[in-house]
Amino acid sequence: MTGLALFLIAMIAIFFGFPIAFTFAGVSVAVGIMVLGVDLFAFMPYRIMSTMQNTILMAVPLFIFMGIVLQKTDLAEDLLESMGKLFGGLKGGLAISTIIVGLFLAASTGVVGASVVAMGVISLPVMLKHKYDPKLATGIICAAGTLGQIVPPSIILIILGDVMGLPVGDLFTAALLPSFILVVAYLIYIIVIVNVRPNIAPPIKTEVDEPRLTMVLSSLKLIIPPLFLIVAVLGSIYTGLATPTESSALGGIGSLLLAIIYGKFKFKLLFDSALETVKVSSMVFAVLIGATAFSMVFSYSGGETIVEEFFISLPNAQWTFVLIAMLTIFILGFFIDFIEIAFIIVPILTPIALSLGLNMNWLAILIAMNLQTSFLTPPFGFSLFYLKGVAPPQIKTLDIYKGVLPFIAIQMLILGLLVCFPELFGLSRLN
Amino acid sequence: EMEKTYRWRLAETWPKDFPVFGYTVKSMAQRVKVMSNDRLVITIDSKNKHKAPLGIFDMVRAGQYQMGHSASYYWKGKDLNTMFFTTRPFGMTATEQYAWFYYGGGMELMQKTYQPYGLLSFPGGNTGNQMGGWFRKEINSVEDLKGLKMRIPGFAGEVISKLGASPVNIPAGELYTALERNTIDALEWVGPSLDLRMGFQKVAPFYYTGWHEPATELQFLINEKAFNTLPKDLQEILVIAMRASAYDMYAQSMHENAINLEKIHKEHPEIQIKTFPSNVMLKLQQANDELIEQFKKSDPLTKEIIESQEHYQGIARPWTRISDQTYLEISQ
Amino acid sequence: MKKLHTLLGKQLDYLGYLCAILMILMLFNVFYDVVMRYLFNNVSIAMQELEWHLFSAMFMFGIGYTLKEDGHVRVDVFYDTLSRKTQAIINTVGILITVFPFSLLIIYFGLTFANDAYLLGEKSPDPGGLRYFWIIKSVIPLSFFFVITAGIYRLMGEISVLIGSPLEAK
Ligand code: NA
Ligand code: NA
Numbered sequence: 036m037t038g039l040a041l042f043l044i045a046m047i048a049i050f051f052g053f054p055i056a057f058t059f060a061g062v063s064v065a066v067g068i069m070v071l072g073v074d075l076f077a078f079m080p081y082r083i084m085s086t087m088q089n090t091i092l093m094a095v096p097l098f099i100f101m102g103i104v105l106q107k108t109d110l111a112e113d114l115l116e117s118m119g120k121l122f123g124g125l126k127g128g129l130a131i132s133t134i135i136v137g138l139f140l141a142a143s144t145g146v147v148g149a150s151v152v153a154m155g156v157i158s159l160p161v162m163l164k165h166k167y168d169p170k171l172a173t174g175i176i177c178a179a180g181t182l183g184q185i186v187p188p189s190i191i192l193i194i195l196g197d198v199m200g201l202p203v204g205d206l207f208t209a210a211l212l213p214s215f216i217l218v219v220a221y222l223i224y225i226i227v228i229v230n231v232r233p234n235i236a237p238p239i240k241t242e243v244d245e246p247r248l249t250m251v252l253s254s255l256k257l258i259i260p261p262l263f264l265i266v267a268v269l270g271s272i273y274t275g276l277a278t279p280t281e282s283s284a285l286g287g288i289g290s291l292l293l294a295i296i297y298g299k300f301k302f303k304l305l306f307d308s309a310l311e312t313v314k315v316s317s318m319v320f321a322v323l324i325g326a327t328a329f330s331m332v333f334s335y336s337g338g339e340t341i342v343e344e345f346f347i348s349l350p351n352a353q354w355t356f357v358l359i360a361m362l363t364i365f366i367l368g369f370f371i372d373f374i375e376i377a378f379i380i381v382p383i384l385t386p387i388a389l390s391l392g393l394n395m396n397w398l399a400i401l402i403a404m405n406l407q408t409s410f411l412t413p414p415f416g417f418s419l420f421y422l423k424g425v426a427p428p429q430i431k432t433l434d435i436y437k438g439v440l441p442f443i444a445i446q447m448l449i450l451g452l453l454v455c456f457p458e459l460f461g462l463s464r465l466n
Numbered sequence: 467e468m469e470k471t472y473r474w475r476l477a478e479t480w481p482k483d484f485p486v487f488g489y490t491v492k493s494m495a496q497r498v499k500v501m502s503n504d505r506l507v508i509t510i511d512s513k514n515k516h517k518a519p520l521g522i523f524d525m526v527r528a529g530q531y532q533m534g535h536s537a538s539y540y541w542k543g544k545d546l547n548t549m550f551f552t553t554r555p556f557g558m559t560a561t562e563q564y565a566w567f568y569y570g571g572g573m574e575l576m577q578k579t580y581q582p583y584g585l586l587s588f589p590g591g592n593t594g595n596q597m598g599g600w601f602r603k604e605i606n607s608v609e610d611l612k613g614l615k616m617r618i619p620g621f622a623g624e625v626i627s628k629l630g631a632s633p634v635n636i637p638a639g640e641l642y643t644a645l646e647r648n649t650i651d652a653l654e655w656v657g658p659s660l661d662l663r664m665g666f667q668k669v670a671p672f673y674y675t676g677w678h679e680p681a682t683e684l685q686f687l688i689n690e691k692a693f694n695t696l697p698k699d700l701q702e703i704l705v706i707a708m709r710a711s712a713y714d715m716y717a718q719s720m721h722e723n724a725i726n727l728e729k730i731h732k733e734h735p736e737i738q739i740k741t742f743p744s745n746v747m748l749k750l751q752q753a754n755d756e757l758i759e760q761f762k763k764s765d766p767l768t769k770e771i772i773e774s775q776e777h778y779q780g781i782a783r784p785w786t787r788i789s790d791q792t793y794l795e796i797s798q
Numbered sequence: 799m800k801k802l803h804t805l806l807g808k809q810l811d812y813l814g815y816l817c818a819i820l821m822i823l824m825l826f827n828v829f830y831d832v833v834m835r836y837l838f839n840n841v842s843i844a845m846q847e848l849e850w851h852l853f854s855a856m857f858m859f860g861i862g863y864t865l866k867e868d869g870h871v872r873v874d875v876f877y878d879t880l881s882r883k884t885q886a887i888i889n890t891v892g893i894l895i896t897v898f899p900f901s902l903l904i905i906y907f908g909l910t911f912a913n914d915a916y917l918l919g920e921k922s923p924d925p926g927g928l929r930y931f932w933i934i935k936s937v938i939p940l941s942f943f944f945v946i947t948a949g950i951y952r953l954m955g956e957i958s959v960l961i962g963s964p965l966e967a968k
Contacts, residue, residue, distance in 0.1 A: 052877025052885070053892035054870035056861075061896025064903065076903040077530055080911035080938050081518035083904070087854030087934070090637050096821060096856065097828070193639040197481065202665025203642045275648035277832045278640045284828035309818035309825075314869045317817075317860030321870055324861075327517065328900070334515050382483045414873065424871035432873045524914060543923040543931065613839030623843075624925035632841035633925060 037070050038338025045329065046414060055420055056318075059325030067332040075335060082327045086320065090280060091190065095149045096316040097283035098140070102153030103308045103315075104290035105261060108299040111157040112164075114261040117254035119165075119238075127229035127236040129165055130175050133158045134221055137179025139265045141186040141214075147410055148319045149283065151180030151418045155425040156315075168235035169430050171228070174438030177411055177418045178221060178445075184373075184407035186214045188272075188279045191373060191406055195399045198381045206403075209396045212461045213404065213453060220445050228441070260296070264289045318424045322417065342367070346383040353391050353464075357398075357454060360384055361405055365447075368409025376406060397462040401453055408446045411439045472696060474508045476533040477526070479519040479540070482512040486659060486718055487684060490591040491535045494686070494711035501703045506696070508533065522687060527583050532692040535590055538576075538685045539620060546764065547579045550771045551587065553682045555625050555754045557775065560592045560681035560716055562782040567683075570778040575771050586693055588708045590684035591715025594723060598674035598742070599654030600645065600666040605674070605742055608749050617641060617653035621757070622678035628753035629746075645669050654678070658730060659722035667734045675741045677750060684715070799954070803965050806951040807866065813944055814863035817856050824852035843926040851934050858937050862944030865897070866951055886959040889952065897949040901942040908939030 045062045049055055067075050086092065105111035115132045122128030136158065140150040154176045162172040184191050187207035196203040229236040268286040271277040277285055294300040333339070349359055360380075367376055381402060388398050410418040413436040423432055457464050476495065480487045495508040511531070513519045522534035523541045539552035551572070558566060566572040567589055580587045599618065605611060612630035616623075623633030636644050636653075644650045646669040655661045657676070667673075686708045693701065730737050742750070762769045827849050834840045864870055877885065914920075916932035958965040 049873045050876055051888050051892070052872045052874055052880075053888055053896065054865075054872050056870050057892065057896040057900065060900040061892070064896070064899050073903070074530075077528065077907045077910075078516060078518070078525075079904055080908045080935075081516065081521040081525065083858075083908075083938050084521070084911075084935065085517045085519075087858065087937075088850055090635075090850050090853075091639055093824070093828070093849065093853045096853065097825065100821065100825060188640075188643055190639065196663075196665075197638075198483075200485070200663045202663065202668065204646065204665040204668050271832075272643070273647060275644075276836050278636060278644050278649055280637075280640065281828055281832045284825055285832065287825045288829045305822065306818055309821040310814060312821050313814060313817040313856060313860040314864050314867055316821075316857050317864040318869055318871055320857040321861045321864070331517075339515065420871050423873075424869070431878060432875050436875075524911075527914075528910075540923065543921045543927075544918045615835065615839065615841060619924055621925075627925055632835070632839060633843065634835070634841050635843060635846050635924065 037066065037336035038333050038341060041066050041329070041333055041336070041338070049414065054321075056321035056325035059322070059329045063325070063328035063332045066336075067328075070336050071332070075331070076328075078331060078335075079328060082331060083324055086323055086327065092146060092148075092320075094146045094280050094283040095152070095319055096312050097280075097287050098146075098149035098153045099156065099315050100308060100312040101264075101283065101286040101290045102156040103311050104287070104294060104304070105264075106156050106160065107304055107308055108290075108294045108297065110261050110290075110293055110297065110299075112161050113257040115158055115161045116165075117257040120250060120254050121258070126233055126238050127225045128238060129158075129162055129167065130171065130225045130229070130236055131222060133162065133175050134179045134218065134225070136265070137176070137182055138186065138218055139269060140180070141182035142188075142269055146190060147181050147183055147418055148323075148421055150183045151177060151421045152315055152319065152425050154180040155422045159422075159426060159430075163427070163430075166237050169434045170438035171235050172438070173422055173426065173430060173435045174440070174442050175221075175225070177416075177422055177435065177439045178442035180422070181407055181410045181418045182214065182218065184410065185210055185217065185400075185403055187211065189403065191377065191403045192399070194377045195381060195403060198377055199385050199395055199399055201395055201399060205396055206399055209400050209462060210403065213400055213449070216460060217404075217446070217449050220449055221442070224441060224445055260293055264293060315425055319421055322420055342380065343383055346380055349387065353393065356387060356391060357393070357401070361401060361450070361454065364402060364405045365408065365412075368406060369412045369415060373406040373409050376409070377402070392466050394457075394463050394466050397453075397457050397464060400460075400462065401450065404446065404450050404453060408443060408450070411443050411446070413439070469505070471504065472506045472700065474506065474532040474692070475511060476508050476535060477511050477516050477518070477522050477531040478513065478535040479522055479537070480513060480535075482514050484512070485663075486593075486715060486722055487535070487591065488512070489718065490684070490711050490715040493714060494707050497707040497710060498704055501707065502700055506700045506703065523583075523585070526687045526689050527585055529689050529692065532689050534685075534687040536685055536687060537590075537682065538587060542620060545579065545583075546761065547768050547771060549621060550768075550775065551576045551579070551683065551685070553679045554758075554775075555622055555678040555680075556751055557680055558779050558782065559786060560594055560683070562779060562786060563681045563683060564589070564592075564713075564716075565782060566775065566778040570782075571774050572778075575767075575774055578767065579771070580687075581690075584690045586688040586690050588686040588688070588705070589712045590686045590708070591712045592684070592719060593656055593659070593679075593682040594716065594719045595657070595676045596679035596682055597654070597657045597661065598676045598678065599652050600661070600670035601652040601672040601674055601740075602645065602648060602670050603651060604672055604740065605746060607743065608746055611746065614652060615650045617644075617650055618678070622654070624757060625678065625750060625754045628756070629749055642666065642669065656682075657719075657723050658726035659719055662726050662729065667730065667737055671736060671738060673730070673737050673739050675739065677742065677747060684712075686712075799958075800965055803951065803954045803958075806947060806954075810863055810866040810944070810948055810951060813859055814867070817860040817863060820852050820856040820859075824849060824856060827852060843922070843924050844928050847922055847924075847928045851928065854934065855937050858941035859944060861941060862948040865945060865948035868952070882959060886956040889956040890960065893949045893953050893956070898946065901945045901949070904942040905939045905946075908935075908942065912936040912939060 048058045048062055118132035119128035137154050187210055192206040193203055196206050268282045271282045271285050272279050410416050419435050453460055478491050491510055498506050498508055520540055522536040525531050526534040537552050539549045541548040576587050614631040615634050616631055617636050618633050627633055634650050642665055762772055831845050912932050912935040915935045920931040921929040955966050
C-alpha cells in the first residue's frame with residue numbers, strides 16, 4: 036500500500052516542476068519517515084557509496100565529456116551534417132546519421148545516462164539548427180541513446196545473466212540480431228515518416244552547382260576523423276586495450292587530440308568542457324541518488340513483497356505466463372527503475388519459466404527489450420529526464436514525451452514479433 | 467516472556483537467490499523459525515535491497531541489522547585480523563579448519579577479534595577448495611607470471627604480485643569482456659559450482675587448480691547487544707542452526723562442484739585443467755610466508771592468530787596425509 | 799543580503815571549478831592506467847582506485863554547484879506556463895521541504911558513516927590500495943553541506959523574486 040502511495044505522490048509531485056532528483060528525495064523522506072521512521076535513512080550513505088564505487092558508471096562523465104568537446108569544436112556538427120549530405124537529397128539524412136552514431140555509442144557502453152546525454156549534446160543542436168521538428172529530434176535521440184541497453188555490452192544483460200544464471204557471453208550473442216532488427220525498424224520508420232511529412236525533417240541543402248564527387252570528398256574529409264574516433268573507442272574494447280568503461284576515457288582523450296589537430300584546442304576549451312560535464316553528470320547522478328532513496332522506501336515498506344506475491348500467482352501456462360509477465364514488466368517500467376525490476380521480478384520468473392521449458396536466452400532478451408522500453412516511457416523514463424537536462428530551454432518536456440511515443444510503439448512491435456516469431460531473431464521459444 | 471516473538475533482520479552480501487550461499491542463509495532462518503516455534507523469525511535482505519554488499523560489518527555493528535552473512539576477509543581494510551578467519555593461501559583444508567575453529571581455539575580467537583566492535587562471528591559455510599582461476603595462457607614457469615594481468619583481490623593478489631604479476635581491479639560485470647578481449651590474462655572466481663554461470667569457460671582454455679583459497683569459510687555476523695536480548699534457549703537455537711547450515715553448505719558446495727566439474731568434462735572437453743608447476747608453487751609459498759612473517763610483527767593478536775593456525779595446521783596435516791591423502795592414492 | 803548572496807555564489811563557483819579539475823584529473827588518470835597496463839604491463843591498484851575517488855568526488859560535489867546553476871532537470875509541462883512569482887513559490891517550498899530535510903539527513907547519517915571509517919583506520923583491502931577511506935566517505939556529508947549552501951543561495955534568489963526585488967537579473 037505504501038508503495039502505491041509513494042508512486043502516486045511522486046507522480047503528482049514531479050509535475051510541479053521542482054527538480055526531479057530532489058522531488059524523489061523529498062517524497063522519499065516524507066513517506067519514509069512517516070511509515071518507517073527516521074532511522075531508515077541511516078542506509079542512505081551506504082547506497083550513495085555503492086553508486087560512488089560503481090566504476091561502470093564512470094562511463095557517464097567520460098562519454099559526456101567526449102560529446103561536449105566534439106560539440107564545442109563543431110566536429111560533431113561537421114560529422115552529422117556531412118553524413119546527412121552524403122545521403123544526398125534523402126530527407127531525414129541527419130536523423131539517420133544520428134541513429135548510426137547512436138549505434139556506435141551503444142556498442143561501446145551499456146550505460147544509458149552516458150549515451151543519451153552524449154547524443155543530446157552532439158546531435159540535438161544540429162537537428163534543431165536544420166529545422167527538425169523538436170518532437171522527432173528528441174524522440175530519435177532518446178531511442179538511439181537508449182539502444183545501449185540491448186546492444187552489447189549491456190548492463191541489463193549482465194544483470195539478467197547474473198540473476199538468471201546464464202553466461203553473459205551467450206546473452207550478448209543472442210542480443211545481436213534483435214538489436215540489429217530494432218535499429219533497422221527505427222531507420223524504416225524515419226524514412227517513412229519524413230516522406231509522409233517532409234517538413235519535419237528537411238534535407239540538408241547542398242550548394243546547387245557543387246559536383247557530386249567534390250561534395251562527397253569534402254564530406255568524407257569531415258566525417259572520417261570523428262568517426263575514426265568513435266571506431267577507435269570501439270576498437271579499443273575489441274582489441275582488449277581497454278574495458279568498455281575505460282574506452283570512454285580514450286574517447287575523451289581522442290576528442291582532445293582531434294581538437295588539437297584541427298587547431299581548435301585551447302585550455303579554455305578543456306576547462307569549459309570539464310565544467311559543463313560536471314554540471315550534466317551531477318544532474319544525472321542526483322537523479323540516481325533521488326531514485327535510490329525512492330526505491331529504498333519502496334522496498335523497505337514492503338512494496339517488493341507485494342510485487343513478488345503477484346508474480347507468484349501468475350498462471351502456469353506458457354503463453355499466458357509470457358504475455359502477463361511481459362505486460363506487467365512493461366507497466367511496472369513506467370514507475371520502477373529497470374534494475375529494481377530485474378532484481379525483484381526476474382528471480383521469481385526464472386524457476387517458473389524453467390519448469391515450463393522456455394528457452395531462457397529468449398526470455399532474457401524479451402525482458403531486456405522490455406526494460407529498455409522503460410527508459411522511454413513517460414513520466415518516469417530516465418532517458419527523457421536526461422535529455423531534458425541537456426536540451427536547450429525551448430525544448431519542452433511535453434515535446435520529449437510526445438516524441439518518444441512512436442519509438443515506444445516500434446519497440447513494442449518488435450517485442451511482439453520477438454514473442455510470436457522468435458525464429459526471425461535467431462532464437463527459439465522452447466529449450 | 468516465553469511467548470514473546472523476536473523479529474530479526476539479516477543482511478547478506480549476496481544477490482537475491484544466489485546459489486549455495488543464499489540457500490545457506492535461507493535454510494538457517496527456516497531452521498530457527500521451526501525450532502523456535504516461530505518465536506525467533508529472521509527475514510533476509512539481499513544485496514539488491516540494502517545495496518551495500520560490503521557494508522554488512524558496519525550495518526550489523528550499528529544495529530541496523532541484527533545479523534549478517536558475509537565473509538570475514540572482506541573486513542581486512544578495517545581490521546587486518548579479520549582476514550584470517552576465512553581462509554588463506556597454503557592454509558588449512560576445510561576439515562582441518564573446522565577442527566581448528568571448534569576444538570583448536572579458532573572460535574575464541576575470532577570472538578577476541580570481533581569483540582571490540584560489539585560483534586559475534588560464527589562460521590557461515592564453506593565453499594571447499596577454490597580453483598586457482600581461468601587463464602588465457604599456460605603457466606610453465608615463474609617467468610610466465612611476470613606482467614600477468616589477473617583479477618585476484620585481497621591478500622592472494624599481494625602474494626602473486628610478489629612474483630611479478632599485476633593484480634587488476636575489474637567490476638564483476640565487465641570481467642567476461644575483459645577476459646575475452648585480453649584486457650586481463652586471467653581471473654579467479656570460485657570453483658566449478660559458481661564459475662560456469664559466468665561463462666569464463668568460453669573465453670579461457672586453462673582452468674588452474676587452487677592454492678590461494680583452500681577452504682573459504684563464510685561468516686554469520688551478529689550484533690552482540692541484540693544477541694544478549696534473546697532468551698537462552700533462542701540463543702542456543704540460533705547457534706545450532708548456524709552451525710548446521712554452515713556445515714550443510716560445505717556438503718552442498720561439494721555437490722555443486724562435483725556436478726559442474728562433470729559438466730565441464732562433458733560439455734567443454736576443450737578445457738584443460740592444470741596445476742602450476744612445482745617451482746611456481748614453491749615461489750608462491752615463499753612469497754606467502756614472507757608476507758605472513760611481516761604480519762606477525764604488526765600486532766600481538768595477529769601474531770597469536772597466525773601462530774595458533776600454524777600450530778594447528780602442523781598437528782592436523784600429518785593426519786590428513788595419513789588418512790585422506792593416503793586413501794586417495796591407494797584407491798582408484 | 800545582496801553581498802551574502804554574491805559571496806555564496808562565488809564560493810559555489812569555486813566548488814564547480816574544483817569539480818572541473820577533478821574531472822580532468824579523472825580523465826587523464828583512466829587514460830594513464832590504460833596506457834601503463836597495455837604498454838608496460840604495469841598496474842597500480844592505488845591509481846585504479848584513485849579513478850573512482852576522483853569520479854565520485856566530482857559528481858558528489860557537483861550536485862551543489864549544479865543546484866546553484868539551476869542545472870537539475872525539471873518536468874516543465876506545467877511549470878513553464880506559470881508566472882515567475884508562482885515558480886518562485888514552488889522553488890521556495892521545494893527547497894524547504896525537499897532539499898533541506900534530505901540533505902540534513904544525509905549529513906547526519908553520513909558523518910557517523912565517515913567517522914566510523916576514521917576510527918577504524920579503514921583502508922582499501924587490496925594490495926597497494928589507498929589508505930584513509932574516511933576521506934572519500936567524508937565526501938558524502940560534505941557534498942550535502944554544499945547542497946544546503948546552494949539551497950540557501952537559491953532560496954535567497956527565489957524569495958527576492960517573491961518580495962519584488964530580484965537579486966539576479968533574469
Ligand atoms: Na551497449
Ligand atoms: Na575466489
